[in-house]
Amino acid sequence: MTDQMRVGIVGAAGRGMGYRIPATEDDRVTVQAVCDIVKEGAERAREAFDAKESYTDFHTMIWEAPLDTVLIATPVEHHVAQSVAALKRDLNVLCEVPAGRTVDECKELVQAVEQSSGTFMLAENDVFRREWMLVAELVADGRFGDVYYARSERVTNGKDHIEEALWRRTWRVERNGITYPTHNLGPVGRWFPDDRIDRVACAGSGHHHLDPRGDSYDQEDTVVMLAKTENDCLIVHRQDILSERPAAGYRFELQGTDGCFESAAHSNDAHRISLADQSGNERNWQPLAEYEDAYLPECWRDIPDIARETGRDGGDYLVFEAFIDAIVSDSAPPIDIHEGLDMTLPGLLSQQSIERDGEWVHVPDSRAW
Missing domain, CATH: 3.30.360.10 (Dihydrodipicolinate Reductase; domain 2)
Structure with missing residues (x-):
């Protein structure tokens, strides 16, 4: 990992926008790339996050952008597939809730976490x-x-x-x-x-x-x-x-x-x-x-005052910060x-x-x- 953690955000123009404040205020992080299936949304998110790159395809982003970490803020049907793909690249993953749609999907996710050197965290803000x-x-x-x-x-x-x-x-x-x-x-x-x-x-x-x-x-x-x-x-x-x-x-x-x-x-x-x-x-x-x-x-x-502008009166801020803290300190x-x-x-x-x-x-x- 470089001096700053390079983050890619998928679903960036939707739910991902809730992480704009912690992702742009934490000096340990740089938003390297954003991804949204709507091109205009991806460009809007790139400007909001001051990201270096924007994509409309998740797999292209994780293969082409130089990333350490992925924040998955897409609808639930994509959570496991995108988490597994990122973990196979040994990327750290912060994934929105719920973790999966079926027991079999959850088993697949557990296997990917165990086989990856990346860190996985569920982004349950409540x-x-x-x-x-x-x-x-x-x-x-x-x-x-x-x-x-x-x-x-x-x-x-x-x-x-x-x-x-x-x-x-x-x-x-x-x-x-x-x-x-x-x-x-x-x-x-x-x-x-x-x-x-x-x-x-x-x-x-x-x-x-x-x-x-x-x-x-x-x-x-x-x-x-x-x-x-x-x-x-x-x-x-x-x-x-x-x-x-x-x-x-x-x-x-x-x-x-x-x-x-x-x-x-x-x-x-x-x-x-x-x-x-x-x-x-x-x-x-x-x-x-x-x-x-x-x-x-x-x-x-x-907690800084600006954090209260995020969801759950600051919960979104604390979820993101706790995830980054764990990676930086190499802890669970x-x-x-x-x-x-x-x-x-x-x-x-x-x-x-x-x-x-x-x-x-x-x-x-x-x-x-």
């Missing part, structure tokens, strides 16, 4: 959200005692959003089950250290809505997945992107023997927490923010292939469960592949 990282720090310090239950929800009025791009419709509502799990299972997984989801059961509420053309969705309106971990903890996840309602975004609960947490139900509410040792035997809610002085991770204490990335699959595979197996009328289905551990 793991880096300020509040969810703060809860993870409290869990790690034992303030929740033994955690045994979590609930998460992704509730959005997303019909217009999925019509904006064919890939969103194909991979989120033209199959049934939990089709977009990582933004929820990523943070929750950090709250169950040394544990992983071992089996899932999934059921839906039926079909009550039609698309703008009057066709039915394969996805049921509300889908709920029960998950049991290897340590017999319970996780409940709800996905609803089709119901007519104001969007509620992401919501979380965590329960342990010594504490509990509930995320804000609405934008004007506060995240709240109750810990056993805060006031003797009396259990009261406190704002989660009251624990920031003692537990806020260093990455959030030192914060979300390696196996943690990435821990938050991807339960969703894929939920789709098998819902086809079998809610039957419990085992979630394979990619570490054993």
